[in-house]
Amino acid sequence: MNAQSYDPGRTALMLGELRLPTIGRLWAQLAERADKEGWPAGRFLAALLEHELAERGKRRIERHRAESKLDPTKTLASFDFAEVPMLSKAHVMALASGDSWLEKGATILIFGPPGVGKSHVGCGIGHALIDAGYRVLYMRTSELVQRLQAARQSLQLPQTLAKLDRYDLLILDDLSYVRRDQAETSVLFELIAERYERRSILITANQPFSGWDHVFPDPGMTVAAIDRLVHHSTIFELNKVESYRGKQAARQQKIQRDNNKRQRQSSGDNDNHHQEPQP
Template sequence: MSAPTYDIGRMGLMLNELRLPTIGRLWSDFAQRSDKEGWQASQLLGVLFEHELAERAKRRLERHRVESQLDPTKTLATFDFSVVPMVSKAHVMALATGDAWLEKGATILLFGPPGGGKSHLGSAIGHALIDAGYRVLCTRTSDLVQKLQAARKSLQLPSALAKLDRFDLIILDDLSYVRKDQAETSVLFELIAERYERKSLLITANQPFSGWHNVFPDPGMTVAAIDRLVHHSTIFELNVESYRRRNASDKQKERRRQLPTDDHNGATTIAN
């Protein structure tokens, strides 16, 4: 009894119905190759399935990258560890793999003045975690707080917090800029409390804990928030000069270096 044959059009329809677009695109070429090289059916199926799974993984990674809202330029490859000697590159690279600290809902806290590289380092860790298969959301703290406050007003706050559970890590950038408002900071506290020991947070802040009374208007809420965040935490202090100031200073020095100078004979030369 001869094996059944299928025309290309019908095969394409069936693969489309099964939602196997990569196999739909490749099966004809691989089928011809298998006929010429005498592959067994299992080899042909295995090759096609491997391509389908690889393409799905690639598309999933792309979706997670887009939904993360991470700056695509702020990665570990572009982060200059030499300007923050107080930060261990080995430690950061270990955190970038995820694993145990994400499983227990631990926190990363990045402190330092504006322009010190906190946002870049946080974004870089986020990108690495996406590469490792985790889901990440990066947002300015004030933006997320406003969204949660709007959800509370419409009686949807529990649902909004539950939707955030799909992210293994939420990066809250610039926590210090949240307005000292009881309604807004209370939803921030609820987010911290909701994720405590379940899902991880990475927080960047210009102010140390001693200045967080400017964020949470209630002293008890401040203590409770800090207590939860530091329980399972890694803290990095990036106390370095602002990158923007360093960059401006370097440019100014370069311009001065290139200005014409007079030699001893009165001739004008260009400084090296």
């Protein structure tokens, strides 16, 4: 293409056909800068491609975060590790980088009573893994069981498990609330068996393993599920700690009370200031 036949509009159309929106948006600006500064053609091309790849990476992370169903407020940055002293921040941050434990399909198990931050830690790890380029899906365990049961009834369970296999990490929250007398929960065992040593699972539970006999249809399945989960696992026990959620609520209430007190004092001072002097 010579200088006379050069057509910016056609260039924009070709970039659109090639699905290069970032280059389409920036190329003219970068071309002007390259002309002024005398960039070699290779540098100009590399700059365009770097911008395109960076934007694609950003959009991919945004899509993965949206599909993950993670609570956007529950990140590791917003978790106060000082409130849960038995939880090693260094260990959690190491897991949040992903790498080897995800590659071997390892498991994270977080135990503790309600309100101590189990879900927050799990979601925080999930957010960090998305930032690192992994795909994560968060679901309440009871919701997932219902989804798998519906898939089995419609003869779609293998396809549903295959779709879940696209995620590097499944976060199953509140496993202890699943009850075998409410519905057939063997589908949960099938999920655990399907992902064993291939894809990772993070589970939060209010009860230790000894209380899981109400989750699966029979003791043998319970033992088999636990055996698979503890193999290649990291276990955090957040016991003997005051409710993390309760302490956060108490702090917010104190802040609100202090604010109300200051407002009342300010209002009283203003009333005294404007009060007419007595004769």
